[in-house]
Amino acid sequence: MHLTSAALxxxxxxxxxxxxxxxxxxxxxxxxxxxxxxARSGRxxxxxxxxxxxxxxxxxxxxxxxxxxxxxxxxxxxKAYEMFLGQLVFSTNDPRIDIMDNYDLVMDPAWLTWLxxxxxxxxxxxxxxxxxxxxxMIIDVKKRVELSKAAEERAAKEAxxxxxxxxxxxxxxxxxxxxxxGTDLLRKAARVDTAGVDAMIKENEGPEGAxxxxxxxxxxxxxxxxxxxxxCSKVLPPYRAGDTPATVVFxxxxxxxxxxxxxxxxxxxxxxxxxxxxxxxxxVEQQKRVNDATENLRxxxxxGDPMRMEGAIVRLAKExxxxxxxxxxxxxxxDQARAxxxxxxxxxxxxxxxxxxxxxxxxxxxxxxxxxxQLLREDDSSKREDLLTEAxxxxxxxxxPGTMENAERAIDGEAAEDEKPMPDxxxxxxxxxxxAVLLNFGNLNxxxxxxxxxxxxxxxxxxAEVVATRIYGKGMTQREQQDRAWKEQTTSIFxxxxxxxxxxxxxxxxxxxxxxxDEIFPGFGPDGKMSIGGS
Numbered sequence: 001m002h003l004t005s006a007a008l009x010x011x012x013x014x015x016x017x018x019x020x021x022x023x024x025x026x027x028x029x030x031x032x033x034x035x036x037x038x039a040r041s042g043r044x045x046x047x048x049x050x051x052x053x054x055x056x057x058x059x060x061x062x063x064x065x066x067x068x069x070x071x072x073x074x075x076x077x078x079k080a081y082e083m084f085l086g087q088l089v090f091s092t093n094d095p096r097i098d099i100m101d102n103y104d105l106v107m108d109p110a111w112l113t114w115l116x117x118x119x120x121x122x123x124x125x126x127x128x129x130x131x132x133x134x135x136x137m138i139i140d141v142k143k144r145v146e147l148s149k150a151a152e153e154r155a156a157k158e159a160x161x162x163x164x165x166x167x168x169x170x171x172x173x174x175x176x177x178x179x180x181x182g183t184d185l186l187r188k189a190a191r192v193d194t195a196g197v198d199a200m201i202k203e204n205e206g207p208e209g210a211x212x213x214x215x216x217x218x219x220x221x222x223x224x225x226x227x228x229x230x231x232c233s234k235v236l237p238p239y240r241a242g243d244t245p246a247t248v249v250f251x252x253x254x255x256x257x258x259x260x261x262x263x264x265x266x267x268x269x270x271x272x273x274x275x276x277x278x279x280x281x282x283x284v285e286q287q288k289r290v291n292d293a294t295e296n297l298r299x300x301x302x303x304g305d306p307m308r309m310e311g312a313i314v315r316l317a318k319e320x321x322x323x324x325x326x327x328x329x330x331x332x333x334x335d336q337a338r339a340x341x342x343x344x345x346x347x348x349x350x351x352x353x354x355x356x357x358x359x360x361x362x363x364x365x366x367x368x369x370x371x372x373x374q375l376l377r378e379d380d381s382s383k384r385e386d387l388l389t390e391a392x393x394x395x396x397x398x399x400x401p402g403t404m405e406n407a408e409r410a411i412d413g414e415a416a417e418d419e420k421p422m423p424d425x426x427x428x429x430x431x432x433x434x435x436a437v438l439l440n441f442g443n444l445n446x447x448x449x450x451x452x453x454x455x456x457x458x459x460x461x462x463x464a465e466v467v468a469t470r471i472y473g474k475g476m477t478q479r480e481q482q483d484r485a486w487k488e489q490t491t492s493i494f495x496x497x498x499x500x501x502x503x504x505x506x507x508x509x510x511x512x513x514x515x516x517x518d519e520i521f522p523g524f525g526p527d528g529k530m531s532i533g534g535s
Contacts, residue, residue, distance in 0.1 A: 081114050088134060094436035095134060099141045106138055144227070144439065151223040216258075220266055228263045231255065236274050245281035256282060286325070293325035297333075306348060310355050317359035327356060367391075367425050368433035375460045384460065388467040391430070394421035394505065427468035434461045472505050 084105065091098050099106050106112075115138075119131045235248050249256070261282070267275035300312040316322050334349035357377065361370040371391050378384050434457050503509060 077110075077114075081111060084111070085115070085118075089130065093432050094439075095137050096141055096439045097432050097435050099138055100145075100435070100439065103141075103145070107142060112138070140230070141439065143230075147223045147227050151221065154221070154223070216262065220262055224259060225263060228260055231260060232263070232267075235278060245277045246284065249278065249281045249285045253282075253285060289323060289325040290329070292321070293323065293329045296321055296326055297329055300352065306351070309348075309352060313352060313356050314359055317356070317363060320363070322356050322360045327353060327360075330356060366429075366433070368430050371425050371430060372433055372437065372457075372460070376456060381463065384463055385467060388464050389471070391425040392423050392427055392464075392468055392471050394423050427464060427472070430464055431461060434464075473502065 084102075088095060088098050088102075088106075115131065115135055119128060119135060122128050122131065231252075235252055239248065261279070264275045264279055268279060296316055300309050300316070303309045303312050313322070316326075330349055330353035334346050334353065337343075337346035337349060357373075361373050364370045364373070371387065374387055375384050378387065438454055438457055
């Protein structure tokens, strides 16, 4: 029950009046009984006055103020958890993106405990598997976030150490300069002309004059080792019955990236025989795939005509035979031909490789992944901008959708309603795709010159934002849209329609564009008439 301030004051005054009347009228029956008991025991009866009553719990109103609204009820929390679970399970995004967007809610201990109980209590096999997969993703994302924070802290600490060393070296140089003679100062000034060249040399050299280490020479950080612990538990013994290093390598071949191979090599060098056996099985599988790629390339080149060669590549793509080994083999042949001065064969191999990559992209599950692959392969920023512009620009549909509404219009002799122009890849979907790839593969170093994968994807995402802003304009939140409508109080319905269309093009929804008008205008029904008496 909710009590207003006046009700609480009246209750307090009533309680005080009743207590004062009790004191003036004499002791109550309970007080007289206590006095008789004290008299029998020979002790003096304690005095009871107004201050004793005030200092007691008689005026404690905390019980009246306590309500059930301070903490949500169990049923309310159950409903909230169920709704949040449905949001995660039925979202069209990658679950890891939704987990990151709602990180604080997902990592709430109470929510995780509830999810664990739900997984243990469900009897449906498919539901149990889906919930367990979601729980595993939450644990994986939490681990990745913690490792990322640890890596940032370590990088910050190393930067501080380098700054301290640089400051100490500068101070030592200053002390040395104070003791230099005039001749030494002139010699030192003469070396200033070569300072820029020396700086560039030092940038490419280590602290001791050594050249910058390549990816394979660089040491493995503790965060990288920790990030591959789960993968090691999957591919290293103990195995299930019937599994061998060869079968495990075949099953997880696509997950053996360069960083993971470095981790296995480090474990093997430290005396881990299981890791060495796995590396041996990987070498055998790689050689087998190279042999298969060689046979496929020989079959393509045997067609003779370049058009027939491309047709053979299309067939291989449909059969799923274009893999990393096939692409690397085409690239190696193109480099060898170019080095030998054979320009024609080099251009042919390059063209075949581009066609093979494009056909492989067509097998992708989504257009977003296809676009991202094309952008990662393109070194020229202007060409990447062209690809993004082509993908983000809305296009008219060539075929009118065969909906029931269009069929009714055709019967009535009316023109069919064309589908509104849509881009091949909506910008929000592409950004979500970039986020998903960063979460899953952000630690890979695929290009020593352009940096690791996370650096490249962040660069592509920033370029995509520029292109999307140029096409659609700067996006507005719902609050910004409401503020704009409030400031422009004389906005006509045509202006509101323009704002609504602009919001739809950005993948957003205007605050007034909803299927529940009664929620926007309380007291009015869907027909716009005022509801009276709760009807």
